[in-house]
Every structure is written in structure tokens, then in C-alpha cells.
Amino acid sequence: MNGRPDSLVAPEERRVVLEVEDVSHYFGSLRAVHDFDLTLHHGELVGLIGPNGAGKTTVFNLLTGVYQPSEGSIRFSGVELVGLPSYEIIQMGIARTFQNIRLFANLTVLDNVRIAYHPYAGYTVVDSLLHTRRFREKETELTERAQELLSIFNLASRQDEIAGGLPYGLQRRLEIARALAAQPRLLVLDEPAAGMNPQEVDQLMELIHFIRERFDLTVLLVEHRMRLVMSICEWITVMDFGEVIARGVPAEVRSNQQVVEAYLGRQN
Amino acid sequence: MERSLRGDSGGALLRRGNGIALRRRNGIILNRISQGVFALLGLFVLFVLARAAWERPSLFVSQVLNGLQLGFIYALIALGYTMIYGIVKLINFAHGEVFMIGSFTSFYTIATLRLHEWPMWIFSGIGQQLSVIVGTVTVIMVSMVMCAGLAVVMERFAYRPLRNKPRIAALITAVGVSFFLQYYGALPFAYTSNYITYPRAFDVEVYRAGTVAMPVVVAMWILFAVSVIAYVVLRIRGRQGSLRAKTLIRHPLLSFGLQFGGFLAVILTLVSVEISTGGQVWDLTASNVTLIIMSASIVLQVVLQWVVGSTRLGKAMRASAYDKAAARLMGINVDTVVAATFAIGGGLAGAAGVLYATAYRQVHHLMGIIPGLKAFVAAVVGGIGSIPGAFVGSLIMGQTEVLTAGFISTPMRDAIAFSLLIIVLLVWPQGIFGEPPAEKV
Amino acid sequence: MVSRLRKSAAGFIVTALVVFVVVQILLTTGTLNNFWRGIIFWGAAITMVTLGLNLIYGFNGQFSLGQYGFYAIGAYGAADVTWRWTNGRDPSGLVVVIFGCLLALGLYILLARFLRGFNRVTVMTQFTFYLGATIVAFWIAVQFLVPVLGPVTVTLLEAFPAALTRQVVFFAALVGGAALAGIASFLFGIPVLELGSDYFGIATLGFTIIVKVLLDNTDTVLPFPEMKGARGMIGIPQWTTWPWVFFSLLMVVIVMRNLLHSSIGRTIVSVREDERAAELVGINVVNAKIFAFVIGSVFAGLAGGIRAHDLAFLHPQSFNFVQSFNPLIIVVLGGLGSITGTVVTGFGWILLLEGVLRLALPQGFETWRFVIYPLVLLLMMLLRPEGLFGGYEIPYLRQKLPAPFKPRVADADTAAQPTSHVPVPAVSHGGADSSHEVAA
Missing domain, CATH: 3.40.50.300 (P-loop containing nucleotide triphosphate hydrolases)
Structure with a gap:
């Protein structure tokens, strides 16, 4: 084999x-x-x-x-x-989900996804300390992408909710969305x-x-x-x-x- | 946002992949270099110590004995830390204060109640020596009971209500309890904030060549030899598959024989044999304080091992430490088990308090902080949650502290004692006897 | 959205400036005497230390008791620079601290590049190499940079008017002290941040004790006779003024806020939430921890410099590890993860306990203080474990909620067609959440 x-x-x-x-x-x-x-x-x-x-x-x-x-x-x-x-x-x-859901339970749905976008944020520490124009642009872009992903998963209207408070099925879906935010193949x-x-x-x-x-x-x-x-x-x-x-x-x-x-x- | 969400997931990513991984060389070479650096530093320390040992062997050996004494006291405190951490995952910062209370309890039982002489009052005909022994044991027991009670009260009213809250709440509470006990002691009607001289329950006797009865030394060697032989035999039988041997090898009497016999035999021999090097007589001495500390520490530790290893309570403890929810489902009253753990830990700390005060002749309301922390570090060094680990870690801690003070740098003694934690954790991240945490992913 | 943010920012800055001006006027007119001046400055210093701790512990979840160690490093580091300068225009402290730290930073960057080219590098190796780089950097600074750059620095600084020179040296000292604290925390963080949170707590406590022992022996073991070991360092110029205090604190608050409201801030918080999950969505957890730890320690170092130049006297006893529980208590009382709570409680703690109570209560209360505080703390833990402020933030510090999603028109054909959504009828959770997509 x-x-x-x-x-x-x-x-x-x-x-x-x-x-x-x-x-x-x-x-x-x-x-x-x-x-x-x-x-x-x-x-x-x-x-x-x-x-x-x-x-x-x-x-x-x-x-x-x-x-x-x-x-x-x-x-x-x-x-x-x-x-x-x-x-x-x-x-x-390579992105993965977990057998027993491991979301960032106290963070919002949107932040759960945005965290996974971090490697692709495209701004530096200095940008984020000073909130430069570049920071604002990239941050907006990142947020929009996250929202887009959430809307694909029918989670967009719940973006400000705390992830741990979602119904079970939605938590599963959010976990998959988060995995996809890491841009896997x-x-x-x-x-x-x-x-x-x-x-x-x-x-x-x-x-x-x-x-x-x-x-x-x-x-x-x-x-x-x-x-x-x-x-x-x-x-x-x-x-x-x-x-x-x-x-x-x-x-x-x-x-x-x-x-x-x-x-x-x-x-x- | 180098890559878009859809479409071209291939190319950019592969470039990224190449950047991350392909040009990697094997880091083992670098690891070897750093290990070499550490090894060199270790060798240097060994060299300094060896030189000291070579130049003043008698001083060196007596320092090692001091280190042993300190280590045995730390062991008693560390056992409590490691058990409590093992079962409730809480660094009980107040454990050092329990130790302090132990010292003070014994101070009052001796100085005010004069309980160390009670056999003499009741049985006036009783021999002086027997009276002192019984009295001392009484004092230790009183302190142990007091501290066990204190620990249980602490658990019941400060930690138990928080058990389902985030772990930090209990940790902060532990800090709070610790502060409370420290500074409550400083109040004028409690112990006051002065150093108080501690009256010993018994007179110090110093053993040196000629004052040790030879039969005692021989008896110790025999005990040790028998234990070693038994251990070896059981080990071999165990390898051959005898279940009985495998159980017996963990028998408390065996480990008592090994430790008690071994340590005392070596020390008494060192003391009783006149050694001289380069025309200089070593003139090693050991006081009964040292011997009592060692014996008490070993006895209590063996008893603890027996409790944890062979009793129902011990089984319940191990089960609760492993998985509280499952233990509860098996009908174990976890609350009782936790309370018992605190009681045992508190009792051991109380005994340590008496021994420490006896050895260093001073009590103070802040005396618990530094020994408490060092004992915790010792428990971590040995691998937290492991009872032999706490013991070994404490002995290492005691030696580090005393040898540092004696031969490397006296003022840096505490600094080096705490650096030990970082150095050991670099080499063994889980401590010497610790097991890596089983993480479920 | 933008206007809402701008409004909160404007409100924040106006309020801050008003506070600044009012306090400055009160100080100038003498309404606030030296005692209260000291209390306010102290409060600000403690607040900065505690904000650092809140970043490390409240936001990143690493239980640290080491803040006072870094506070002490910042205090002694900055004090040594200005002490040397005021005692005979000796620029060595200035040169070593500033250029040594720069050099170390440069070496760290090179070393990080170098180490990234290797697989399976252990923590021990990283620690050894970074430690080596630090030693090399400061050795070069002491051996070569001081003789070369020292005279140049003196000439340059003397060229300014004296008042300006003083401010420049003070600024450099503060930066240097903070940078030293940052370097120390970086080196210390490498080996211990890999450990679990509890071990980290005890290791940082050990660090505080180690620092205290070193400070007790600055004149015997360490080569700093001017620090006078356990007798305490005297003769530090009293250069801290209200603007320095205020703008340092303001900077700390804004830096922290900006950081937390960025992607890096989100990674820091994700590590607190679930380390393993964070790592498995592609976050370099160790980097996030070290970053938060270093920034938090830099805050503490900065506070140390401020405090040292207000007190004009430093004693190792004031950096005893018992003190290091103070920031912990404040951060827990104020609410973990709340900047507002930390600032209010930090000032409140010092104003109330060191100011009001000290004046109001009889002499004997001194001994009762540490009996009462723990009891308050215990009650607090039982009744309100999330702290006084919980997660509350004033609007400026609050995380901005992004606008609801509106697909861009240009993308509509590829991205946001309702047909391309997951075909989920959403039975289990009602139809509430699909309404929005329908609108799109």
C-alpha cells in the first residue's frame, strides 16, 4: 500500500x-x-x-x-x-477542527475568525501600536474578509455574540469557519x-x-x-x-x- | 492579506511553505552547543565544589550534613505542596504560613504550656530520657494536629467555595490567606513582629568520635544492608514476573529501611570514625537535632507513602487527583478527600515547623515565606505531584542552598536557590520525576 | 462608525488634558502639597506597573508575580544613568544603557533570523544564544562604546541649554530603564513562558526574589558601588514632574489600547482563551506570550524610572516580593482584562490606602493593614471574582464593534450571492440569523 x-x-x-x-x-x-x-x-x-x-x-x-x-x-x-x-x-x-469544540469561548464570533487571519494581517507591530493608516486599511480589509467568511456560514448576523453562547451546531460551524480563515489547502x-x-x-x-x-x-x-x-x-x-x-x-x-x-x- | 480567500490558493502558499521550511538546517548542532555551555558551567561549579572539598574536606562534609538537615525539613513542606497541587491544582501559598504556625504552636506548647515535660509531671518516676522523647513527640503531634486543623479550616472556608470558579480566584485567595496569617501574627496581641528565641524541647547533644555507641552504628548498617538485599532480591523476582515481589517492593517498611538505615548509617559512621587527612583530624560532629530531623522526616514520609499507596484514602486521593468528576462517579467523596489531603499536608508542614524552629532556634511571623517558597520550588524541581520527586527535589534544594552559601557566594544563596528552578526546568521541563501532562486534543 | 470612534477618542483626549491641566494648576499653586504630589506620582507608577501586569495576566493569561522585579530593574537602571550624569557628567551609564540595549536589540534580530533557519531548536538553546548575545552586546558597550561615544555624548549634550540637557538625559534614562526591563523580561521569558501558567507564576516570584537579592548586593557582588546595596541608593536627582508622569501613563494606556485593538492583541487574548487552539489556527503562541510579557515589563520598567526620580531614594526592601502582590491585588480588584478598572483601582489603591487612610486612621493601624486587606480580598473573591469593573471599559478603550457585513457590490457576483451560501435551513437555531443574508 x-x-x-x-x-x-x-x-x-x-x-x-x-x-x-x-x-x-x-x-x-x-x-x-x-x-x-x-x-x-x-x-x-x-x-x-x-x-x-x-x-x-x-x-x-x-x-x-x-x-x-x-x-x-x-x-x-x-x-x-x-x-x-x-x-x-x-x-x-493545513487547518483542523477538534473533536470537542475548542473555540475561543469568551470572544466574539467575529474575533474567533479574525484571530485565525492573524498570519495574513499584513501590518507590523509598529503599525498596530500607532494605528497608522496602513493599520486601518489592513484591519478593515481583514475584518471584511472575516465577515464575508461568516456570512458564507450564515453567521454574519451573530458576529458580535460570544462564541461560547452559540448553539452547539453553530459552534461546530464556527469552528470550521475559523479553520478556513487560516486559509488551508x-x-x-x-x-x-x-x-x-x-x-x-x-x-x-x-x-x-x-x-x-x-x-x-x-x-x-x-x-x-x-x-x-x-x-x-x-x-x-x-x-x-x-x-x-x-x-x-x-x-x-x-x-x-x-x-x-x-x-x-x-x-x- | 497576501492570499485571497478564493481561487489562487496554490502558488503563494507554496512560496510561503518554501520560505518556512525548506531551507531549514538541523538544529541539533546548536542544541549540542548550548548543552555544552551548560555542561561547562556545571563542570565549573563542580570544580569549585571539588576544590573546596579537597582543601577542607571536613568543612565540606559538615556543610553537606547541614544541607541534608535543611533538605529534610524542606521535604516535609514540599510534600504538602505537591499533594495539594496534585489534587486541586492549587499553589497553596499559605502552606508556608501553616509551617510558621507549626513553629509557633510548638513554641507555645513548650514555653507556656511546658508540654514537653508532661510525662515527668504525671509519672514522676519516669526516666529523664524517656520523658524527653515522649514530650518531644507530644509537642510535634500537637503542632501537627493544630496545623492539620488549620489547613482543613482554610480549605473549607477559603478554597472550597471557589472550587468551581476560575483557578486564579483560589490562587489569589491563597495569597490573601497567606498575608492574613503573616500579618495577623504581627499584631501586638498575637506573636508581635519580633524575632523570638525558641526554647528546644530537649537539650542538644553533639555526637563526635567516641560518643556514638558502636552497636547503634552497626545496627544501622545491618538495617541498610538487609533492606538493600531485600530490594535487590525483590527487584530480580519482579523482573522474573513475580507479582508478589512487585507489590512487596513498594512496601513502606522497605523504603523506610533503605532511607533510614542508609542515611543514618553513613552519617553515624562519618561521625564515629576518626578520619584525618593531611595531618588534620576531621572532627565531624552531628547533633541529635540533625538526627531527629532526619528520622522524623523519613518516618513521616514513609507513612505518607503508605497512606497514599496502600490505603483506601490514598486510592481515593490518587483517583481524585487523576479525574475528580470520574472519582465522584465512583462514589468517592471528593470533598472529604481534598480535606484529608489538606490535613495531611498541614500536619507535615506543622512537623516541619517544629523541626525548623528546633534547628534554627528562632521564630518569627514572616519565617514561613522563604522556606515555603523554597519548598515549593523543590517540589517543582522534583516534579510536582510526585512524592519521591518532592523528597529528592528538597534534598537538592537543601544542598544547593548550603553549598552555595558555604563555597560559592554567601549573599547570593537565595538567588541561586531560585535560579535552580529555572535551570532545572530548562533541562527537565516537567521536573525530575514529573510526568508530562496528558493533554487531550 | 468612524464618527463614533472619533467622538470617543476626542472625549478621551479632552478629558485627559483637563485632568492634566487641573492637576498641574493644583500642583503649581501648592494646593496639593508634596505629600499628595508623592501619592499621585506613586499612584501613576503603580498604575503603569499594574497595566503591564494586566497585559501579561489579564489579557494573555500568564500568571506573573514578577512585575516588581522589572519595576526594580527600571528604577535602578534609570537612576544609575542620571546618578552618573549628575555626579561628574559621567556619560557611561547613558551610553551603556542606550547603546547597549540598541546593540542587544540588533543582535537579537540577527539571531532570530539565524535561528529561524534551523529545525528543532530547543528552548535551552534559544536561551543560551540570546543570553550570549546580550552579554556580548553589553560587553561591547562597556569596553568599546563608552570610551568612543562617551566624550561625544557629553559634548553633544552640553551643547544644549542646561534645562534641556536635563530633560534629554532624563528621557534617555527612562527609556534605558524600560529597555533594560524589557531585555531582562525577554531573556527570562524564553525559558519560563514555555512552562504552564502556575510554574510561570512561581518562576516569576523567584525572579523577583533574585532581583531583590542582587539589589542587596549591588556594591559587593555587582560592580555598582553607587547603588550602595542594602543600604539604599541615595542622590538620585528628583527630576520627575507631573508632565512626565502624566504623559508616560497616557502613553502606556494608549499603547496598550492600540495593541489590544489590533490583530496582535487578538492573538494575545486568544492565547489566554485556549493556547492549543490558538496554536492550531496558526498563532505562534510562544511569540505572543513573550511579546506580551516584554511589553508588560517595559511598562513596569518605565514606572520604575518615574518612581525613582520622584523618591530620589531607592531601597531594595521596597522591591521585596511581598510588594509584588500589590499589582496582583489591584488588577484582580479592578477586573482582569479591564484597562479602565486597572487605572481607577491603581490610583484608588494608593490614594486611599497610602493617602487618605494614612492620614485619617490612628497610628496603630499600620499593623492592621495587612490583616484587613487580605480579608477584603477574600470577600472580593467570594462575592465578585470578576473584579469591581468586570470587563467594563470607557468608550475610547472599548473594542470597536465592526459594522454589520455588507458585501461589496463589485464582489457580489462571486462572493455574496445568496445562492452561494451554505444551504443550511437553520432549523436548529431558528430563522433569526438568516434574515440578514436575505437582505444582502
Whole structure:
């Protein structure tokens, strides 16, 4: 396996966005992830599934520099990510959301998004100390962009509300908006449907499709809801006990005996 | 706003990526250089100390003994800090004041109540020595109970109401309680703001060559040897997979034997054997104060280890420290556990107060601040939340302080003691025995 | 929107100027005697120190007890410069502080560039290198710049009229003291800001103690005999005047306000809210922390210079770490994250406790003070933990709320078509929030 299902012919016209090769990670002597491979091409929507404790979130944390892999390499657009601090990885174009929402709960909705625009603010410390003309121009521009993004997410009218006070579904949406404000090319979503009712999950599916087109993204998605994963992902990687046990398009995965045993079988 | 929201996400970003990452060289070389610099500084300090040890070995060894004594006192305070921090994540700034109250309690029990002589009043025929021992233990117990009570009251009325508020509220409150206790003591009807000479509960005896009974020394060595052998045997059996050995190796008696036997055997031997180098007799001495401090500290620490490691309360404590909500769901009364933790910590600080006052013969209403802070630093150095860490950190702290004062720079003693914190945290960010915080992302 | 902002700014500046003029008149006419003059200046100094702490702790969430250490560094640094100048026109203090700091700053920038080219540089390495750069910078300043630039500086300054020279030297001393505090906080911040907030608190407390010990030994361990160690430094010129005090404070307030209302300010606050989340939206958390810490310490250093040249006497005991709880108490009473609260409480604290109560209450109250304060603090924590002012700000200091979003007409075809919005019927949260988009 080279990080893609064998059955899928690599789309030649599409750039490789992310290449994860032989990544392993240990917590002490516990092997959380072992020889993990993943190759994402531009514009793909890929799911990462597996039972609880399979190491999915650890993979996300390795991708975003929260943990440093014990072995292996992660390349994003050809640039090695291993050894880089999280914020640089994010600035290079990987953005993520969290399993349990981590907004800046006491700040306004607008500020949540504006914070993520910081690397692109375009003014210096001196500008912000003196509130120069440049500062005012750039700040206005930044605010407008943030507002534009919020309006895309139907959050514009709530821009002055405190983020922690939003209803749950909107907090999820705001978190995605904030991730997009960091201007990613790869968006990694950690269980975006957690805690949502079926109706909200439907909306979320549409949302993910929509932002992928709108922002020209590659999306990697960890999810428990089979319905969500099976219906929107182009292909799926299945993990169990830190190892990849299957890859393929949803139909293949669904019929894979190992997967059924490890995961789906328990649901039957 | 170099990149626009839509469209051209590719090109500009890649340039940015190249700028950030591609031209990176491996920083390990630089890290080696800085480690080298630190190592050189460390070697220099060692060199200064070694030279001092070479020139005046007897002075050096006696300073090390002083450092041990101080370290053992710090250990008692640090244990309280580390336990309380472990369980409620609060730097209990007022812990140093509990220590101070311990000193003052013992001062009053000795000077006013004369409780250290009580066996003599009741059983007039009792031997002088036995009376002193029982009396001293009584004084320590009274202080411990008093301080435990104080800590519990503090927890109940100052910290508990704030437990669900932001952590800073409790921290500020701790600062407030600390100030209150300090300056309440300065009021004319309390302790006044003068230094008060402390009457010891027992007379100082100085042991030197010839005054130590040989059988005692031998007994200590035997205790130590037996403990070491037991430890090694259990270790090997444990490696081979014996569960019983793995449990027994954590037995409090074993660690008591190791520590008590080890420290006392070495010290008593040093004192009782006449060593002379270069025609100079070392003439090392150790007072009973030092020995009592060490013994009391070791005993209390072993008891604490037993409580935390092997009792229901200890299990409840560890569970609460790990996850309060889950502990509550398991039927643990977390409030009681926290109160018990404060009581234990307060009791240990009270004992430390008595020992400190006995050793340095002075009590003062601000005496708790600096030892309290140093003990906290010691707990952090050892790795906060870890009981052996607090112990080891305190011994390091005691040595640093005394050796700095003795051989490097006397006025800088406090400065270097606190620099230790920064230096250690640079090398071991979690302290020596600390575990990295498990963060859920 | 613009007019609203301008109005609040104008109101603020007019009020400030009125306060300035009134106090100046009262001081000139002698209505406020020297005692009250001292109290007001002291209040201003404490307020600046506390504003620094509010930036570090209230806005950036790093629990610091180190403010008095930086206050002391600023005070002693500035005092040494003017002391040397007034005692025999010795420019060495001036040259070392100003050019040494500039040199250090330059080296820091070069070093930062250099270190950015490496992967996996540890905190220890950064600390060692920056410390090395600082030592090199000040060594060069002492060894080479003083002999070369010293005479030039004297000639230049002597060319001015004496009154102006004095103000220039004082200005340089204040800047130098603040810069020294900034450099110290930068070096200290590198290793300790990586730690969690509690460790940081205890480390900064340790820093205050270290500074105090160093000040006790300025004449024995450190090579500054004029500071006279634990006996206290005397002979500092009393140059602080109301305009210096007022405009320093005003500058601190405006700098802080401008900073907080910018993108950098938002990153500072985001670190307080959730460090990990901030890092994972692309914020360099360590930089944000160091930045806030340095700026806050610079404020404290500036306040130290002001205070030193008002008291004309410095004693290490007044920078004891027990004192360093004062700013903490003020900031908590005033409200974490409120500039207004800090200013009002800072002045109120000194005016009330050092001024009014000292005059009003009998002698014996001295000993009761520290018994009463903690009790007030405890009650405060129980009853109103968010502080007297909570998050209140006067209009000028308040974060300007941006206008509701109106898509630009030019972009309308690409950006703001209702059809391109997320197709969310917003069932779960009612239709309230879609009304706006419909209007667009």
C-alpha cells in the first residue's frame, strides 16, 4: 500500500497534497500509530475511520504537529512537516477542527475568525501600536474578509455574540469557519458530526461538500457516523490498533471482512 | 492579506511553505552547543565544589550534613505542596504560613504550656530520657494536629467555595490567606513582629568520635544492608514476573529501611570514625537535632507513602487527583478527600515547623515565606505531584542552598536557590520525576 | 462608525488634558502639597506597573508575580544613568544603557533570523544564544562604546541649554530603564513562558526574589558601588514632574489600547482563551506570550524610572516580593482584562490606602493593614471574582464593534450571492440569523 487504495487509479492531473510515509508514534511503550501511510491528491475528500482508540486522532495530531512522530515522514506539497511547530504547519495550509469544540469561548464570533487571519494581517507591530493608516486599511480589509467568511456560514448576523453562547451546531460551524480563515489547502475535520442529530448531520454533509468546492480544498475526515463517511467520502482508510487494515472506496470497505470484524461487525 | 480567500490558493502558499521550511538546517548542532555551555558551567561549579572539598574536606562534609538537615525539613513542606497541587491544582501559598504556625504552636506548647515535660509531671518516676522523647513527640503531634486543623479550616472556608470558579480566584485567595496569617501574627496581641528565641524541647547533644555507641552504628548498617538485599532480591523476582515481589517492593517498611538505615548509617559512621587527612583530624560532629530531623522526616514520609499507596484514602486521593468528576462517579467523596489531603499536608508542614524552629532556634511571623517558597520550588524541581520527586527535589534544594552559601557566594544563596528552578526546568521541563501532562486534543 | 470612534477618542483626549491641566494648576499653586504630589506620582507608577501586569495576566493569561522585579530593574537602571550624569557628567551609564540595549536589540534580530533557519531548536538553546548575545552586546558597550561615544555624548549634550540637557538625559534614562526591563523580561521569558501558567507564576516570584537579592548586593557582588546595596541608593536627582508622569501613563494606556485593538492583541487574548487552539489556527503562541510579557515589563520598567526620580531614594526592601502582590491585588480588584478598572483601582489603591487612610486612621493601624486587606480580598473573591469593573471599559478603550457585513457590490457576483451560501435551513437555531443574508 502506498497510502492509496490499490483499486483507485491515481488521478494524474491532480497534484499530490499530502504524503504520509511509514509514520509511527509511541506513547511510552504504547504503540498508538504504526507504519501509517496516506497519500492525498488535490481536491479529494477522504475518510479515516476505525473503532475507538484506533489512533485516528493521533494521526491528526501528528499531521498538525501536536505530536512529533517517532518515525516516518509527513510531506505537505513536498515540504517535510516533521519537526515543524504546529503554527507553521497551519500557516503552510493545513487547518483542523477538534473533536470537542475548542473555540475561543469568551470572544466574539467575529474575533474567533479574525484571530485565525492573524498570519495574513499584513501590518507590523509598529503599525498596530500607532494605528497608522496602513493599520486601518489592513484591519478593515481583514475584518471584511472575516465577515464575508461568516456570512458564507450564515453567521454574519451573530458576529458580535460570544462564541461560547452559540448553539452547539453553530459552534461546530464556527469552528470550521475559523479553520478556513487560516486559509488551508487541506482541511482535517475531527469528528465533525459528534453530538449532532441526523438532520444536522445532513446539513453538515452538504456543508462539507460545499466548502470543498468553494475553497478548493482537500478534506480529510475522521468520523464515527458511517452514514456520513460512506456517503460523502471518495475513499476511506480504516485503522485498527494503530494500523491501517483496509483502504478503498466505500463499497469496498463496507464489504471488507477485516473491517467488518474490527468495526462494522459489532454494529450488526 | 497576501492570499485571497478564493481561487489562487496554490502558488503563494507554496512560496510561503518554501520560505518556512525548506531551507531549514538541523538544529541539533546548536542544541549540542548550548548543552555544552551548560555542561561547562556545571563542570565549573563542580570544580569549585571539588576544590573546596579537597582543601577542607571536613568543612565540606559538615556543610553537606547541614544541607541534608535543611533538605529534610524542606521535604516535609514540599510534600504538602505537591499533594495539594496534585489534587486541586492549587499553589497553596499559605502552606508556608501553616509551617510558621507549626513553629509557633510548638513554641507555645513548650514555653507556656511546658508540654514537653508532661510525662515527668504525671509519672514522676519516669526516666529523664524517656520523658524527653515522649514530650518531644507530644509537642510535634500537637503542632501537627493544630496545623492539620488549620489547613482543613482554610480549605473549607477559603478554597472550597471557589472550587468551581476560575483557578486564579483560589490562587489569589491563597495569597490573601497567606498575608492574613503573616500579618495577623504581627499584631501586638498575637506573636508581635519580633524575632523570638525558641526554647528546644530537649537539650542538644553533639555526637563526635567516641560518643556514638558502636552497636547503634552497626545496627544501622545491618538495617541498610538487609533492606538493600531485600530490594535487590525483590527487584530480580519482579523482573522474573513475580507479582508478589512487585507489590512487596513498594512496601513502606522497605523504603523506610533503605532511607533510614542508609542515611543514618553513613552519617553515624562519618561521625564515629576518626578520619584525618593531611595531618588534620576531621572532627565531624552531628547533633541529635540533625538526627531527629532526619528520622522524623523519613518516618513521616514513609507513612505518607503508605497512606497514599496502600490505603483506601490514598486510592481515593490518587483517583481524585487523576479525574475528580470520574472519582465522584465512583462514589468517592471528593470533598472529604481534598480535606484529608489538606490535613495531611498541614500536619507535615506543622512537623516541619517544629523541626525548623528546633534547628534554627528562632521564630518569627514572616519565617514561613522563604522556606515555603523554597519548598515549593523543590517540589517543582522534583516534579510536582510526585512524592519521591518532592523528597529528592528538597534534598537538592537543601544542598544547593548550603553549598552555595558555604563555597560559592554567601549573599547570593537565595538567588541561586531560585535560579535552580529555572535551570532545572530548562533541562527537565516537567521536573525530575514529573510526568508530562496528558493533554487531550 | 468612524464618527463614533472619533467622538470617543476626542472625549478621551479632552478629558485627559483637563485632568492634566487641573492637576498641574493644583500642583503649581501648592494646593496639593508634596505629600499628595508623592501619592499621585506613586499612584501613576503603580498604575503603569499594574497595566503591564494586566497585559501579561489579564489579557494573555500568564500568571506573573514578577512585575516588581522589572519595576526594580527600571528604577535602578534609570537612576544609575542620571546618578552618573549628575555626579561628574559621567556619560557611561547613558551610553551603556542606550547603546547597549540598541546593540542587544540588533543582535537579537540577527539571531532570530539565524535561528529561524534551523529545525528543532530547543528552548535551552534559544536561551543560551540570546543570553550570549546580550552579554556580548553589553560587553561591547562597556569596553568599546563608552570610551568612543562617551566624550561625544557629553559634548553633544552640553551643547544644549542646561534645562534641556536635563530633560534629554532624563528621557534617555527612562527609556534605558524600560529597555533594560524589557531585555531582562525577554531573556527570562524564553525559558519560563514555555512552562504552564502556575510554574510561570512561581518562576516569576523567584525572579523577583533574585532581583531583590542582587539589589542587596549591588556594591559587593555587582560592580555598582553607587547603588550602595542594602543600604539604599541615595542622590538620585528628583527630576520627575507631573508632565512626565502624566504623559508616560497616557502613553502606556494608549499603547496598550492600540495593541489590544489590533490583530496582535487578538492573538494575545486568544492565547489566554485556549493556547492549543490558538496554536492550531496558526498563532505562534510562544511569540505572543513573550511579546506580551516584554511589553508588560517595559511598562513596569518605565514606572520604575518615574518612581525613582520622584523618591530620589531607592531601597531594595521596597522591591521585596511581598510588594509584588500589590499589582496582583489591584488588577484582580479592578477586573482582569479591564484597562479602565486597572487605572481607577491603581490610583484608588494608593490614594486611599497610602493617602487618605494614612492620614485619617490612628497610628496603630499600620499593623492592621495587612490583616484587613487580605480579608477584603477574600470577600472580593467570594462575592465578585470578576473584579469591581468586570470587563467594563470607557468608550475610547472599548473594542470597536465592526459594522454589520455588507458585501461589496463589485464582489457580489462571486462572493455574496445568496445562492452561494451554505444551504443550511437553520432549523436548529431558528430563522433569526438568516434574515440578514436575505437582505444582502
